[in-house]
Amino acid sequence: MQRVEEQNGKFDASSGRSPEKHHRILQAAIEVFAENGYFNSRISDIAKKAEVADGTIYLYFKNKEQILMAAIDFAFTLFMDAAQTQLAEIADPRQRLRRLAALHLESLGANRGLAMVFQTEFRQSAKFLAQFSHHRLIAYFDLVRSIVRDGQMAGQFRREVSDKIAANCFFGALDAMVTSWLLSERDYKLGDAADAIVDVILTGMETRK
Amino acid sequence: MQRVEEQNGKFDASSGRSPEKHHRILQAAIEVFAENGYFNSRISDIAKKAEVADGTIYLYFKNKEQILMAAIDFAFTLFMDAAQTQLAEIADPRQRLRRLAALHLESLGANRGLAMVFQTEFRQSAKFLAQFSHHRLIAYFDLVRSIVRDGQMAGQFRREVSDKIAANCFFGALDAMVTSWLLSERDYKLGDAADAIVDVILTGMETRK
DNA sequence: CCTTGTAATGAATGGCGATTCAGTCCGCCG
DNA sequence: CGGCGGACTGAATCGCCATTCATTACAAGG
Secondary structure (H helix, E strand, C coil): CCCHHHHHCCCCCCCCHHHHHHHHHHHHHHHHHHHHHHCCCHHHHHHHHHHCCCHHHHCCCCCHHHHHHHHHHHHHHHHHHHHHHHHHHCCHHCCCCCCCCHHHHHHHHHCCCHHHHHHHHHHHHHHHCCHHHHHHHHHHHHHHHHHHHHHHCCCCCCCCCHHHHHHHHHHHHHHHHHHHHHHCCCCCHHHHHHHHHHHHHHHHHCCCC | HHHHHCCCCCCCCCCCCCCHHHHHHEEEEHHHHHHHHHCCCCCHHHHHCCCCCCHHHHCCCCCCHHHHHHHHHHHHHHHHHHHHHHHHHCCCHHHHHHHHHHHHHHHHCHHHHHHHHHHHHHHHHHHHCCCHHHHHHHHHHHHHHHHHEEHHHHHEECCCCCHHHHHHHHHHHHHHHHHHHHHHHCCHHHHHHHHHHHHHHHHHECCCC
């Protein structure tokens, strides 16, 4: 059934044949990495979870490191696309930040494995696999910063707060929330915390009425 | 010269003989881990940097993992002790948070290697080496939370912001700042950012005048 | 029903590096 | 001075696992 696509050449050059299998491996990898961490994960574990032979993985990915890269890239792209779409409908900077925060927490809250990978492996990669994942993060920061500047121009946010600092506080607060949630019993919905956090950060940035 | 201490039995049972050597190994480990990350670091690298034979390390530490634990523990203890001392002199909750933030950034800003270990390896350990380092983090959070509650009782902070959320924002903002700094060119003093960050967070928590 | 090309398999390989341990060195005591 | 005890050394070991590749399975076309 997955033969259908074989005619067109629309596959990523470096990735095997069946997109379905490619995706299954990626999904398995995220779960395995989340469970054990990148370095404690064995390719054979990923293969087993994806119901594929060890060697097959190398038809789809160059090596172990590239699997991690692909997983992060995949998730990040998904997130940024969703952000793009959802924010397109909102004009007010305050509402835009609210929406973004909710999306941030909901995205990670909906997929524990992904969240785990982001809170641990992603940081590693940001430093050691260098510019690749780092740029994705910068794109996110830049988005926040531009919203902040819009709010400042509209007179809603204080101008003496630099957009860089504001973005840092925004991202940091959400990020810490995700980490706490992961380390906790997870008996609450992560997304539910968005409002309270945004409340603090927005209040800290807003001009007094 | 390090023979002097040999008479008393004040050594950590599990750690070799000379405290000076113990410390040198720890210091070397922090630098090596910071440079390459825990998993990409070789014991022999640490040994070389500490000017010690590979085997000697095992006279002072049970295994590689325990070196990381010891390094984190050491740094964290130092930090919490400093916090304890410095905060003892300050009563006002707002000032206490300011001081704590400054200390947080100054401590990590003064030692890039340590900061690196905290931003990357510590998170790993928090999840995978479980309760050990996790507790240290909780201690920090609890400190912040208690300050927040004090501020609420004194009527300085809004009561509708939960202390947990406030601590999250506080820690998260600082933490993100450290990460940015590490990934950036580091052409500014990390400690200098403390005021701007605390400004946002405090304003977000304060009652309106 | 052969032939061929390609995906998939999984056992075997090879290298790496944590850990060990047989030996060395050195200070001290009798 | 000889012998003991313990710190220190670093080369050798040993297990692990990413990666490879000879082999198999299979689809499509003739």
